Amino acid sequence: MKTYYLSVLITLASFITLHAQQKHPNVIVIYADDLGYGDVSCYGAKRIKTPHIDQLAKQGIKFTNAHATSATCTPSRFSILTGVYAWRKKGTGIAPGNAALLIDTAQLTMAKIFKQTGYTTAAIGKWHLGLGGKGGPDWNGDIKPGPQELGFDKTYIIPATLDRVPCVIVADHRVENLDPKDPITVDYYKKTGEWPAGKENPELLTMKSSNGHDNTLINGIGRIGYMTGGKAAIWDDYTLTEKLTAKAESFITANKAKPFFLYFASPNIHVPRTPNKMFAGKSGMGPRGDVILEFDWSVGRLMKTLDSLGIANNTMIVLSSDNGPVIDDGYQDEAAALIGTHKPAGPLRGGKYSAFDGGTRVPFIVSWPSVVKSGKSDALISQVDLVSSFASLLNQKTGTIQAYDSFDMINQLLGKSSTNRPYLIEDADGLGIIVANWKYIAPNNAAAYDYSTKTELGNTKEPQLYNLSSDLEESKNLASQYPDKVKELSKKLQQVKDEHGYHL
Ligand code: NG6
Ligand code: CA
Secondary structure, eight states: HHHHHHOOOOOOOOHHHHHHHHHEEEEEEEESSSTTTTSGGGTTTSSSSHHHHHHHHHSSSSEEEEEOSSSHHHHHHHHHSSSOGGGTTTTOOSTTTOOOSSOOTTTHHHHHHHHHHOEEEEEEOOOSSSSSSTTTOOOTOOOSSSSSTOOOOOOESSSSTTSSSSSOOOOOTOOOTOOSOOOOOEESSOSSSOOOOOTTOOOOOOOBBSSOOOOOEEEEOOOBBBEOOOOOBBGGGGHHHHHHHHHHHHHHTTTTTEEEEEEEEEOTSSOOOOOOOOTTSSSSSSSHHHHHHHHHHHHHHHHHHHHHTTTTTEEEEEEEEEOOSSSSBBBBTTTTTTTTOOOOTTTSSOOOTOOOGGGGOOOOEEOOTTTOSEEEEEEOOOGGGHHHHHHHHOOOTTTTTTTTOOOOOOOHTTTOOOOOSOOEEESSSEEEEETTEEEEEOOSSSSEEEEETTTEEEOSSOEEEETTTTTTTTOOOTTOOOHHHHHHHHHHHHHHHHHOOOOO
């Protein structure tokens, strides 16, 4: 009899633990930079193999119609973290490296949702949402407000992008390894200090620019913006992913016993592409392909760490990218010459910076082995939805005032529903809207083509209407054929803009 009760108790206890765990899984958002819809093998890439990402897709759900909110980085990051479209707020375009923090500290964020539920939270990797108060960051003092004032307990970040100064890591509120006797100065308008610039000393370059990127030379690579000082703090481009991955692994290990949330924003595969020697030359596609391998490796490392700690089953991983792919983004790194038959945007038209789907439709994978069954989902979903979906998972209210552009799509994320978002907004130079299989791009005066990146930007002075189910490549503008559809979608777009304001 005794054994009977004991076994009932044990079963009950393990049921309760499992249930508690399933309510509070660890959550990792792995956010790649400029990784295209067609850049990973589970989304159709043939010339490049991404076994770890493929494994994640195999054990979880591969979304085919998931979008970043914008075709560039800063606005997409603003939206994924706040649940609000960046185009509603002025000054949320690609941020210089000395921009002030772009998110109001009173704003609800993804990190706050987890923190309020008792999670330990961390942001590791690329930030690119500004730092510091009005006037920007004090690189030599306490750098705040920043991610820590937005709900992240621990932070270890690249302030802006790999190609923007200062090329230093900010650990919590301080520049890591900064020698106070060698203070940092940053200027985005004029040269500061004596460090050579690519423009003046091209003979010192180890990687030549193809467009811009001719200001201060750091590690032989011309950057955007000028800096001087902080020599001991300068990162090593070639081992940066390795370093950030190790940091993420220690965070996971240190918090294995209680729920954690990790926002791991990889610097891959943005320019300058500087693969670790483990990957240099391995893809046969030059540095662009090599850093895809590097990204895949870092994903694998995180998965292995979870496995070895016995917490993989109860960890939810969401993997995606901040915008679509670009081949030449301003450095001569052979990306175009070696691309061969590889299609970074897969079947989609356009890429980074573009209003076509190549700009925002990106890989999006959700894995949570103990809860999510393996599969594929064609549900229309936006990264802006993660805030409300996580809130719903944790039984929290986003308090309608805050993450107002974020829809609760937790059932779609967990594979329990494939219902589309009622509409989805894409932001490039102007706005576009998708409703079911129809996509409308509002007329706008920006250039239709960018000659430096060789990207079809998709801007025209005429309205554009595409049927994505029969014409995924957005090749046939049906606007004049379906004027009522154009009217309906442009009205819907205007209504969404008017609901909470806009500046675009
Ligand atoms: C562009 C840069 C590009 C990249 C991009 C931002 C030039 C010529 N081009 O202005 O290299 O840095 O900004 O990329 O300087 S993002 O992914 O962070 O949005
Ligand atoms: Ca990006």
